[in-house]
Amino acid sequence: MGKAMQFMNTLKIGLAAAGVSAMLAGTAYADAGFRKWISDFYSVAAKNGISRNTYNSVFEGVRQIDPLVLERANYQPEFTSKVWDYLDARVTKFTIAEGQRLRRKYKRWFDVIEKRFGVDRDILLAIWSIETIYGDYLTRPNSTHHIGQALATLAYKDRRRSKYARTQLVSALKIVQNGDISAKGLRGSWAGAMGHTQFIPTSYQAWAVDIDGDGRRDVWNSPPDALASAANLLRKNGWVNGQTWGYEVVVPKGFNTKLAGRDGYKIRDFEKMGVKRANGRPFRNRGSKAVLKFPGGTNGPAFLMMRNFYVLKRYNNADKYALAVGHLADRIAGYGPIIQQWPRGYVPLNDDERFEAQKHLKRLGFYDGEIDGNIGSGSRAAIREFQERAGMKADGNPSRKLLKRLRKS
Incomplete structure (x- = not known):
């Protein structure tokens, strides 16, 4: 599950007035059932060690579903946008320049994080940007949700995500009970993702770390904790220190594009087939495994994706997301844009x-x-x-x- 859903406000997810009105029209009926669901779910929480005081503190004042959660659940740009639109919205002059500024601002912390976890700082900056626009998303009106209400809404109303939401809700309650965040501070995305680098509760429990030494794993208010937690997630999921996420490549005329997506090949195998880096430079890690991908179709840019590309997908299981993180990280580091043209069918705006x-x-x-x-x-x-x-x-x-x-x- 993506650590969801980064850039929702920036991408102008608006509620259609008619859709919201229709949803709210049934609220009076739905709220009684929703409040009963919250009351009944305490038995599940209690079996998982949640006290009545913790439970009541999280659900204090929650009387109805959050309709905006259901609206946002139906809009996931990782799976609906064209790859070039997805990248255009995330790899911009602002996100590059701000990433470079924050790279300098947090240099001391990045030195510590890189030494401890072996994950490149530019990758972490790109994740931070794509998840919450470097934390700015967290401060915008109506951008975050009460996590207890959001997850209860999904569990109660969204059949596709009910099991997921119940699991995440129990984990979120544990986070409050452990004292990592107050019930009031338990805010995040429509899917329950929290903090600067958007951790769903179970991922927080597994990988969040306290690197600033204040005794709390505070991904909500401490960028160093959030960045270190993201690094820990990537490391624990197999990040290869010192290796890139992938290369933009050019395939020769007549190349067998059916090889795209297939495992079992190494970079040197593709070299023998005439595949070259788009920028003309030599490959590194020639003995490493790689998978050929054409994210925009075979008449668009091609890439050889390395293991780290797939580790990025453990953060959000979408090729567009991993490509955006990798490319933005490269741009923050000072490398150039994607060289080959996307098959847009129109001349894009800068x-x-x-x-x-x-x-x-x-x-x-x-x-x-x-x-x-x-x-x-x-x-x-x-x-x-x-x-x-x-x-x-x-x-x-x-x-x-x-x-x-x-x-x-």
């Missing part, structure tokens, strides 16, 4: 142009979100509405063609 497009959409009354350059669901809805009004194909794509029309409107 960072500055995305800001400009949002300003025009707001000026014209199509967009009421933040001007942040991230083209999320709110921006795309605004783009589609403008395109329809302008007689354009309503594809929602942030293209140069769109920007030209916006400038003239």
Whole structure:
């Protein structure tokens, strides 16, 4: 399960007014059942060592389901966005520059973390960015949820996630009972992911660490604890110190693309087939195993993914997520962008142009979100509405063609 769901507010996950109204219309009926569910679940909690005082403190004031949790549960960009849109929203001038700034700010802690866990600091910065925009997401209005209410909502209303939510809820109650965080401070994502680097409760129990020495594993308020905990998770899941996550590569004409996704090959095997690094540099770790992937299809960029790519997927089990972490880490470290072009079907906007497009959409009354350059669901809805009004194909794509029309409107 992803440590979920990083960038939800940045990507403009808005509640459709009609959808929310419909959901709330049934709340009066649902709340009685929900409150009974909370009352009944104490027997499960008690069997797991949770005291009545802890249980009551977590559920104090919780009277109804959280409808926003159910809305957000149906929107997971790792599985719905095109890979290039996913990367565009996460690998930006801001996330690169801010990562480099925080790299300097927390150098002392990164030195300690790298020595202890053997995980590269730029990977940890990229995770921090993608999960919570370096903690900024945690401070935004309506971005986090009461974890007890959120997990109880999923357990009660979401059949797909009921078992998961019950397990996570018990673990969250243990975290409060252990004194790591107060009941009031127990906040996180719709899926229960917590803190700067978004740990679900069971992952927190398994891998969270106290590296700043204050006696608490405080992923909510201590970036060093959160970053060290992320490093511990990766190390315990097989991170290979000193090895990259993968390489962008170019395959020769006539290459058998059916080899994509297959195990059992090493980098030197691909070299013999004519596969080369896209930047022209030699491969390192030529004897290491690698898997060829075409994240955007065989007419887009190709990558040889190493073991660390799959370790990143233990954080969030999506190829897009692991690719975004790896690529953002490289950009923070000073390396260049992906060289080959994605098969978008349109000429994309750069960072500055995305800001400009949002300003025009707001000026014209199509967009009421933040001007942040991230083209999320709110921006795309605004783009589609403008395109329809302008007689354009309503594809929602942030293209140069769109920007030209916006400038003239």
